[in-house]
Each structure stands twice: as structure tokens, then as C-alpha cells.
Amino acid sequence: MGQVQTRMEDALKRLLPAPDIAPGRLHQSMRYAVLGGGKRVRPLLCFAAGEISSAPAERLEFAAAAVEMIHAYSLIHDDLPCMDDDVLRRGKPTCHIEYDEATALLAGDSLQALAFQVLAENAVAPDASTQLRMLCTLAQAAGSRGMAGGQAIDLFSVGKALALEELEFMHIHKTGALIRAAVLLGALCGKALDAAQLGRVVHFAHCVGLAFQVVDDVLDCEASTATLGKTAGKDLASNKPTYVSALGVQRSKEWAESLRVEARDAVTGFGGEADRLRQVADFIVLRKF
């Protein structure tokens, strides 16, 4: 996993516009928000899924970078004063604190465009029509019926007690959609898989995506700001519905564990080629930050 993280850092450095290209301040803010931090969970999932289809690392790098750029843009916008209004991210001041709100807004906007550019202009797939499918997958995952829609539901839910299925609906969009896209894009980078195989990969991603959020909610409640690199206890303070508020800590932990098992089971049929997917599922559920 450390190798993939290092590789990703290099790829992102290369793919982001250099800090001295005009407009310099905008490009510096994009690099600030993307580089030097983050667990790179989505790239890890993308690379792990690529093992299923024997995808070359050069292709996976582009696909994972595109997904990570979408993720980074969503964090920048999510931290803005009109959204979560947060000052700390990955142990550093958030983008609008380090720069300013307008620059942060445009940095997020530019990163979204760059993600699609990276996926459209590089050799990421065995053929052009698969590449179009990847672009479509990422666009759907990022948009109003994916991640951005999930953020809207999150926003409208502040102060409400959501039923468990409503909470799940929100997270399937807010974090789940991009995690599913990361896994699907990784799988599509390599040799063609049939619909049943892709179905298993998507089932894995669905479980891992939900588990990721359940664990996030537990950590927000149990870990410190220093460990997380972002403001801890934020959900409770901002009166947001979470798995912890819906289920309590203990049952949340049990549920994350059962999702981990379900995710691992979903890819049993792939044998050793799914080893890395199983490892990343373990990492997501057992992490302490």
C-alpha cells in the first residue's frame, strides 16, 4: 500500500499544473489541496481492483489520479464556510483558510475539470469505448445522483434524526458513489470482465463504501483531532445524523465488521487476484485514523 501511495503522489505531482504556470496562485492552491496528505483510499481501491483484470499500473495511475482529484475537489468545497465551514484538513489549514474562499472555489472547480481531462486524454483503457464508459462512470459518481447529491442530502439533514435507511441512502451517494467508481475504474483498466464479474466487484465496493462511512463516524466520535488531521467531534457538534447517533458505537462497530466480511465474501470467486482488494477492505475497517 505504501508503494501505491508513493506512486500516486508522484503521478499527481506530474498531472497537476506546475505552480509557476499562470494563474500561479490557482495552480498552487490546487497542488496544496491534493498533494502531501490523505490516506489515498480511493487510489488504493482502484489499484487493488486493477489486479482482478491484470490492468497495467500506467493506466491505473491515471484512473486513480482522476478519482482522487474528484475527491480532493469535494473536500475543498465541503470545507467552505457555506458548507461545513472547517479550518483543518489532513493536519493543515483548509484550502480557503490557506488561500481565500474564491481561490478555493475555483481550485475545486478546476480539479473537477482536470479529473475528466486526465481520463479523456490519456491511454487508460484497452479501447476508446471502454474509456468513454469510464468517463461516464466517473461523471455519474461525481454528480447530483452521486457524490454531489449525497452532499446535498447531508446538508438538508442537519438537525434531523434520519432512519437508518435514509442515512444509508445519503452515504451510498456521498462517499459510496466515488468509492464504487474507484473500484469500477480500476477493474475497467485491464482485460474485459463479464457482467457477473463486474457485479461482484461493485458489490464489494458497495460494502466497503458503507463500511468506510460507518468507521468514519465512529472515529469522529472516538479519535482525537491530532490523530485524524481534521476536526474531531464535528458531527455531534454540528448536529449531523451519523451511524453512531443512529446505532450507538458498539453496534456501529459490529456493523462495520459485518460489512467487511460481506465485502471479502463478494470477491471470493476471484481467488488470489482479489487479495489486495481484501487487504484494502481490512485497512478501511481496521484503521485508527
Place this chain on the structure above:
Amino acid sequence: MGQVQTRMEDALKRLLPAPDIAPGRLHQSMRYAVLGGGKRVRPLLCFAAGEISSAPAERLEFAAAAVEMIHAYSLIHDDLPCMDDDVLRRGKPTCHIEYDEATALLAGDSLQALAFQVLAENAVAPDASTQLRMLCTLAQAAGSRGMAGGQAIDLFSVGKALALEELEFMHIHKTGALIRAAVLLGALCGKALDAAQLGRVVHFAHCVGLAFQVVDDVLDCEASTATLGKTAGKDLASNKPTYVSALGVQRSKEWAESLRVEARDAVTGFGGEADRLRQVADFIVLRKF
């Protein structure tokens, strides 16, 4: 032109998520910002360029809708309090006034994703590799070395007196990039053109894009808020460098006229197939709103 505008309104209505699909408020805000207004200059240019390559209208509809979604998202974000802080757009309250800032932010984000989705999932080109080229063109035009970059330069220029070439650099990015993309996408929807033909189309778009901005600056200074449907006199009030502040009204008008002539000349070689391009160039320069 009225036919294209009606056709576009129908296409955009169809391509935007229905207002009752969850999250409803987000989808309503996206429809609010895109539908029922605007001159549709970019779709007009896209359709006109499609005549050069005999592109079918069904393809042009998707391409023009994608460009118009990028344009609409940029207006939503541009009107936010941290950017131009404007309350009026196309004769209606701006998106964040009608909804709220967070919803407007996410509506813009979602429209950008939807633009790429529309271009990736529909039959817009004669083949998949041309379609990828169109996606790449739109992503570059929207990003930090295109439109979003131009907005950043605009932002950093408030209160500064820019040299004419700096002003031009800003507008070649801020409005020019997306106008060039509209024309190029329209041309790419049809039969393959050679590099020289595409070069002439891009030259046309470059002139028309600059002329559009020069005329915009003159109108901001000379027309009323009622006629424009947006706050007039805004540039002067916010101390922004414009063509009017750099050249004066009279020389700005003369320059717009010379750009119109240069644009028309650029497409002379296409004969009657460029009639519509010439008409749209006239419309852009001679418009009163």
C-alpha cells in the same frame, strides 16, 4: 436562431434530472439556473459550426447542451458572495439568492459533472476517439488553463490597471476558452475536417470570443439593468479592468467591429456552409443586450 434556442431549451429540459428526483431541491436549483433564460450564444455557435461538417442536429444538441451546462455552472459560481456577489442574473434572482449558497455551490458542481456525463454517454461523434477528443476539449476549456483560470485572473485583477495584452490574456481564458470549445465541438460532431479547416474554425472562434467580451464591456457601461437582465455598471462599481476602461467606448466599439470582420474572413473558404457562423458573429457584435 430562434429554432436552435427552442430546440436547446427542450434538450436541456430533457437532459437535466427531473425536479422530483432526490435530492429534489438540488435538481430544482440546477433547472432554475439553466432553463428559461440566456441568449444561448454557445449553443448557437455550436450548431452554426456543425454546418461546416454537416453534423446531425441530434449530435449537436448533446454537444451544445454540455457546453451550456458548463457555462451555467460558471455563472452560478461567479455570482456567489465570495466571487462577484451578484443578486440578479437573466432577469431573475441568482441561484444562491433563490435557494441558498450551499445549494448553489452544489448545483454548479453537479452541472459540471453532468456536462461531461452528457458528452460521454450519448452518441455525439462519428467515432469513440473523436468523442474522447471532444471530452478533452471541453475539460481543457473549463479548467484552470481555460475558463476557471480566467476567472482566477479576473479575481486577482480587481483594482489593477491591466495592459491591453493582459486584459486579452484574461478574456481568452475567461470567456474565450468555452466559446472556442463550443465551435470546435460543433465542428467535430460531423464528418472529419482536416487540421487546416479546424484551424480556420478556431481562428473564427478566437475572434468571436474576444468580440463577445468587448461588446459585453461596452453594454455593461451603456445598457440598463432591465435590458441586460443582470446588474449594469457592475464592472466600474467593482473597479474591474475592462476594454472600456482600457480603450474607451468608441475605440472598444471599433475594435469589436474589426474582430467581427476578421471572424467572418476566417471562414470565407467554407462558402455558404459558414453562413450561420457569420450570422452568429453579427449577432454577437451587433446585439443590444
